[in-house]
Amino acid sequence: MDAIGETSLREAQDAGWVGSAPEHLTPQERAPARPLKALAALKCDTLVSDLFFLAEIGMISVLGILAAFLWSDTPLTIWTQLHPQAMLYMLVPAGAAALLQANGLYAFERLAAFSGSALRVISYVSLAFGLALLLDFGFHPGELFSGLWLVAWLISSLIGLAALRGAVSWFCNRLISGGAVQHAVAVIGTPDAAHAVIDALRPQIKFVELAGVFAPGSHSRSVLEGARDQAFDRVVIATDDPASARTRRALAELNQIPCAVQIAIALNTPLAGGTQPTLALFDVQAAPIGGWGLLIKRGLDVCLAAAGLLVLAPVLALAALAIKLDSPGPVLFTQQRHGLNRKVFKIFKLRSMSVMEDGAHAVQASRRDARVTSVGAFLRKTSIDELPQLLNVLKGDMSLVGPRPHPLSLDDQYAGELETYASRHKVKPGITGWAQIHGHRGPTDKPGLMQSRVQHDLHYINNWSFWLDLKIIAATPLLGVMHKNAV
Numbered sequence: 489m490d491a492i493g494e495t496s497l498r499e500a501q502d503a504g505w506v507g508s509a510p511e512h513l514t515p516q517e518r519a520p521a522r523p524l525k526a527l528a529a530l531k532c533d534t535l536v537s538d539l540f541f542l543a544e545i546g547m548i549s550v551l552g553i554l555a556a557f558l559w560s561d562t563p564l565t566i567w568t569q570l571h572p573q574a575m576l577y578m579l580v581p582a583g584a585a586a587l588l589q590a591n592g593l594y595a596f597e598r599l600a601a602f603s604g605s606a607l608r609v610i611s612y613v614s615l616a617f618g619l620a621l622l623l624d625f626g627f628h629p630g631e632l633f634s635g636l637w638l639v640a641w642l643i644s645s646l647i648g649l650a651a652l653r654g655a656v657s658w659f660c661n662r663l664i665s666g667g668a669v670q671h672a673v674a675v676i677g678t679p680d681a682a683h684a685v686i687d688a689l690r691p692q693i694k695f696v697e698l699a700g701v702f703a704p705g706s707h708s709r710s711v712l713e714g715a716r717d718q719a720f721d722r723v724v725i726a727t728d729d730p731a732s733a734r735t736r737r738a739l740a741e742l743n744q745i746p747c748a749v750q751i752a753i754a755l756n757t758p759l760a761g762g763t764q765p766t767l768a769l770f771d772v773q774a775a776p777i778g779g780w781g782l783l784i785k786r787g788l789d790v791c792l793a794a795a796g797l798l799v800l801a802p803v804l805a806l807a808a809l810a811i812k813l814d815s816p817g818p819v820l821f822t823q824q825r826h827g828l829n830r831k832v833f834k835i836f837k838l839r840s841m842s843v844m845e846d847g848a849h850a851v852q853a854s855r856r857d858a859r860v861t862s863v864g865a866f867l868r869k870t871s872i873d874e875l876p877q878l879l880n881v882l883k884g885d886m887s888l889v890g891p892r893p894h895p896l897s898l899d900d901q902y903a904g905e906l907e908t909y910a911s912r913h914k915v916k917p918g919i920t921g922w923a924q925i926h927g928h929r930g931p932t933d934k935p936g937l938m939q940s941r942v943q944h945d946l947h948y949i950n951n952w953s954f955w956l957d958l959k960i961i962a963a964t965p966l967l968g969v970m971h972k973n974a975v
Contacts, residue, residue: 515767526720527668531779533596533695536663538780541585541594542657547644547652548581548613555641560922577620577638584616584645596669597694600660602653607825609653610646617642631964663693672699673712676738678727684731685724685842688767704734714743716829721775726752730770735957739772744910745830749773776914784954789888791959793881797918800875805839807863807872814863815842820876828916833885835893838877840864877919889957890918902938909938915952925967 503655510525580585588594591612621638663669671693675682682701690698699720702711704727714720723742725734730751742749748771777785797804808819821839824832832838860868868874880886886893891912894902901910923944928937 490543527663527666528666528672528718529775529778530782532663532671534779535598536656536660536784537594537599539600541589544588545581545585546653548584549578551644551648552577552580552641555637555644558640580616581643583619584613587612587616595694596660599653599656600664602657606650606653608711609649613645613649614642617645633661638785656947669695671696671722672720672728673697673722674700674702674711674720675724675726675752676702676704676711678703678902681726681752684754684767685726685769688752688769689724691947692769706839712741712745715742715747720747722748723748723906724752724769726754742906743773743879743908746776746914747773748775752838771920778947781952784955785887786884786946787789788957789881792888793878796875797878797882799878800878802839803872804875806865807875810863811867813859815843817844817860824896825915825917826896826899827893828884828913829943830910830913832896833880835886836874840867840872840873873918881919885916887916887918889914889921889948889960891921891948892924892941893917902942906939906942908946909942911949912942915949919944920960920964921959925963927967 489529549968588609591608593596593605593609593612602609617638618944660669671689673686673696675685675698677685677702682698686696686698700711700714711723715723722954723745725735729735730753739749751770751772753768753770755768769792791898811817811819817839821841821844822834822835823837825835827833841857841864842861842863864873877886881888921944923941926944928941928944948960
């Protein structure tokens with residue numbers, strides 16, 4: 489890869505810049521400990537801004553009702569609340585929020601530095617009350633609500649806003665110091681190119697830090713390990729030749745990690761009369777599910793998995809009894825599988841075979857497999873043996889929907905045979921998935937079967953939505969439970 493300002497691996501090491509995690513940086517560039525770094529995938533800055541927007545509207549509304557209850561001469565009834573004058577004043581919270589939103593006062597960095605925007609917040613909220621009062625002149629304010637109520641509402645809202653924004657400012661700064669909002673970036677290139685990349689990213693990402701610089705050609709293992717250890721969540725390739733074989737090889741390798749990937753190219757033609765080359769950033773790969781999507785998916789997993797375990801408890805009990813009566817051995821079977829980022833976890837299944845194979849000795853089940861017990865054959869055909877994986881979902885190792893995890897030996901085999909296979913590990917594995925409801929179950933001994941399964945899995949990853957998950961879950965009992973390919 490031809491990097492901007494080519495630097496050899498030895499020179500980069502001597503400069504203290506090459507590494508797979510922040511601790512390999514120079515003391516001047518090393519980021520402090522980030523105890524909340526694992527939360528970065530949630531995009532906490534966006535979550536906090538959105539939640540605070542709703543919380544502030546709710547607080548002003550509640551304070552208005554309380555002020556009316558305490559200081560209004562008119563009793564609070566359904567009629568008074570539906571009166572046009574009351575409805576007009578109920579627009580105050582939305583009007584205040586709209587003014588604050590339009591002026592960027594819900595941006596995370598503004599919330600974190602509340603003292604610098606306090607006067608503007610007070611001004612816009614007061615303006616919202618003033619506009620409502622001005623529009624209300626035609627309704628004769630004294631006819632329904634007293635002026636004391638409006639004054640009390642305004643003062644209590646300003647005090648409440650100061651207290652709430654002060655508390656949120658403290659919370660935001662704790663998130664910043666804990667690393668929950670920092671976007672850690674690894675750069676494949678030179679130290680100079682890395683600094684240029686960070687400068688180019690700052691207009692797009694407010695909280696960005698340099699987590700590692702990798703010399704061209706040294707990235708293969710260290711970058712992948714760093715991404716899997718959550719040392720960074722974005723990789724930028726600084727190159728003068730994006731079409732080179734080295735760049736294409738790097739992109740193919742980076743396609744298997746759940747990170748955003750960009751290419752940075754120095755444009756030699758100055759823009760807007762400038763004298764310095766412009767660094768252009770091109771998006772190559774978006775990070776998979778994150779932010780609200782991650783929270784929604786996890787919430788769906790926990791709620792449905794817990795409900796499923798309760799509803800299916802009698803089925804599990806009967807299946808356990810049948811297994812004990814049918815053949816010697818434990819009821820539950822555990823086996824190591826690769827999860828998100830190829831992290832190894834133990835999957836739970838009802839034992840359906842007479843063996844307990846794991847690791848390099850695990851052999852995929854085949855039709856008329858002698859290892860499958862009589863009860864096990866029924867459990868596998870009906871997918872009842874997969875039900876204990878609801879515990880894996882509650883633990884967080886799996887999701888209800890996602891690519892099916894395979895035994896480690898099979899995983900390693902196909903990772904070497906199929907170029908895109910490892911990309912399945914960019915999301916959590918699932919109990920069911922897009923491939924399963926399209927009939928991709930059972931053995932994959934015929935050419936093309938695993939390739940087709942992988943294509944369906946990647947379609948799911950690249951097109952994920954909450955509604956797609958619901959569609960797959962709804963279709964699973966009809967298309968994914970009992971299928972002719974199941975063995």
